[in-house]
Amino acid sequence: MIETIVELAALRERVGVWKRAGLRVGFVPTMGNLHAGHHSLVRLAREHADRVVASVFVNPTQFGPNEDFSRYPRTPEADASGLEQAGCEVLWLPSVATMYPYGADGAVRMRVTGVTDTLEGAHRPGHFDGVATVVARLFNQVQPDVAVFGRKDYQQFAVIRHLVRDLAFPIELRAGETLREADGLAMSSRNQYLSVEERPRAAEIHHVLQAMRGSTQAGMPRSAVEAEAEARLAAAGFAVDYVVLRKPDLTEPADGEKGERVALVAARLGRTRLIDNLEFAAP
Numbered sequence: 001m002i003e004t005i006v007e008l009a010a011l012r013e014r015v016g017v018w019k020r021a022g023l024r025v026g027f028v029p030t031m032g033n034l035h036a037g038h039h040s041l042v043r044l045a046r047e048h049a050d051r052v053v054a055s056v057f058v059n060p061t062q063f064g065p066n067e068d069f070s071r072y073p074r075t076p077e078a079d080a081s082g083l084e085q086a087g088c089e090v091l092w093l094p095s096v097a098t099m100y101p102y103g104a105d106g107a108v109r110m111r112v113t114g115v116t117d118t119l120e121g122a123h124r125p126g127h128f129d130g131v132a133t134v135v136a137r138l139f140n141q142v143q144p145d146v147a148v149f150g151r152k153d154y155q156q157f158a159v160i161r162h163l164v165r166d167l168a169f170p171i172e173l174r175a176g177e178t179l180r181e182a183d184g185l186a187m188s189s190r191n192q193y194l195s196v197e198e199r200p201r202a203a204e205i206h207h208v209l210q211a212m213r214g215s216t217q218a219g220m221p222r223s224a225v226e227a228e229a230e231a232r233l234a235a236a237g238f239a240v241d242y243v244v245l246r247k248p249d250l251t252e253p254a255d256g257e258k259g260e261r262v263a264l265v266a267a268r269l270g271r272t273r274l275i276d277n278l279e280f281a282a283p
Helices: 008-020 036-047 076-086 127-142 154-166 189-193 198-202 204-217 222-235
Strands: 003-005 025-030 051-056 090-092 146-150 172-176 239-246 259-269 272-282
Touching: 003 008, 008 025, 008 051, 008 090, 008 127, 025 036, 025 127, 036 051, 036 076, 036 146, 036 172, 051 076, 051 127, 076 090, 090 127, 127 154, 146 154, 154 172, 154 259, 189 272, 198 204, 198 259, 198 272, 204 222, 204 239, 204 259, 204 272, 222 239, 222 259
Parallel strands: 003 090, 025 051, 025 146, 051 090, 146 172
Antiparallel strands: 239 259, 259 272
């Protein structure tokens, strides 16, 4: 049965018992309202660890002033049940006071330069500072051997990879594949905000990403691929923040340059902001 822990001393004692027994500890940080995509990350962690901790913490420092912190869904009982079925031993459920003893405004902040200056970082100033801040704290609290994140948040994983290397956290990072609904929409806690009319149209994001892959592999110039994708999303009713082609390090590729690519999109449908990406090779 899963154990829910709310005190840091108790968490450290539980993890310490495991480590003294020579067990490898996996960690899956989340903001809760969990779905099958999160559960798949727990299962991936189990493949690389003997015991798994998952955290549920809606982090105030990564939400902007006009974003959905107050309405972000909190479902701790359902989260605990799903985590247990996925093979998680401990649910770490810290309070804001535990995470930020001096309050969110008085907290020591982390900033990862470079990779945070574009795309999500440009459209959500301060977001990745909040992500890096809370992840560093969670790593210090749990002290895992391996931590698992989803590929849907592509730039976030790049930020965390930079953080781990720069601060020499002794943690192995693993990225879990994006789980999708039958029509291709990436699973996300924010999908529940979509209206009945919006939900079918939301799948157009994945179809656009697939079209970007096909056009790139057919030799279309990057600027044309991006323009075509933006026009298609706008025609489907999206307000586009960005839809771009990048190399895996998020720098811009030259036309005709071979190698790996990632197509990334962030767009709003009604009140709901959706992100997704697709990795592929450019022959």
